[in-house]
Amino acid sequence: MKNALIATDCTGEIFKGNFDEAPFYSVYNRDNFLKRISNKNLSGIDLSQYILMGTKVSDKYREELVKSGVDSIVLDFKNLNSARAFYLDFLEKVEVFEKYSSEYEFWFEENKFVYLSEIEALKMVVPSEGKGLEVGVGSGRFAKPLGILYGVEPSDKMAQIARDRGIKVYKGLAEDLPFRDSEFDFVLLAVTICFVNDPERSLLEAKRVLKKGSKLIVAIVDKESELGKLYLERQSKSVFYKNARFFSSEEVIELFNKIGIRFLGAVQVLFEVNIKDLNYVQKPEPGYGRGAFVVLTGEKV
Structure with missing residues (x-):
């Protein structure tokens, strides 16, 4: 070849x-x-x-x-x-975020308590110390409050917003990260795996740049949740999710097992379908199966 x-x-x-x-x-x-x-x-x-x-x-x-x-x-x-x-x-996937970067940013303001609830779930598993990387860092909405200093992002507009938030952003793809082996103490993919071309290769790359014994953290909108099912029904009309591939928590765990990542556990939040009506920060719960936003954690052994 x-x-x-x-x-x-x-x-x-x-x-x-x-x-x-x-x-x-x-x-x-x-x-x-x-x-x-x-x-x-x-x-x-x-x-x-x-x-x-x-x-x-x-x-x-x-x-x-x-x-x-x-x-x-x-x-x-x-x-x-x-x-x-x-x-x-x-x-095609990147063009959406280039064209609608302002709308992307506005979503977080309009859905403040949804966003803050997701942050609370992530804080339960994302380490507070160590060299961390967010793959698909977007505008830095997750990396910034979580103290993650490094990101990879293919969209120029989104990357610039993240840089303005103090994130050191490299332009690249999840499928081939521009870093050496065993460089990071943890890697986060927050609602990113649904947009990549090759999910398995993306997680293998995350594993490659992780140090042994370090965490791989994948956050998704679980397609088996009530909200996930609603997103799937409306997918063709969604600007951002039109080209996305939704995953269940079980499917992510299967990917962990396939690439040799030991599954450690999950945290879930967003338990209602009408998230736009949410007016408080929800308390995350362990596990998966009820919440729409699920954070799954694995370890490089």
């Missing part, structure tokens, strides 16, 4: 070359770019416009890409068409 490097400009246009011609593809200055890549010399070339897909790179080279401001998606693909399909799906 060959690997492909696909570069795109800000319009998202992808080079449509013959996949078998070479293992690398680029929209800009293709020959010059390939020459510099082969020499591992990044000086003198603007990488800020590139999104890289489909080539395995060393940790050292990955660090250089991140330093240069590259938007890196380092995944394996069998052919150019599969890479293109992944990227176009990625673009």
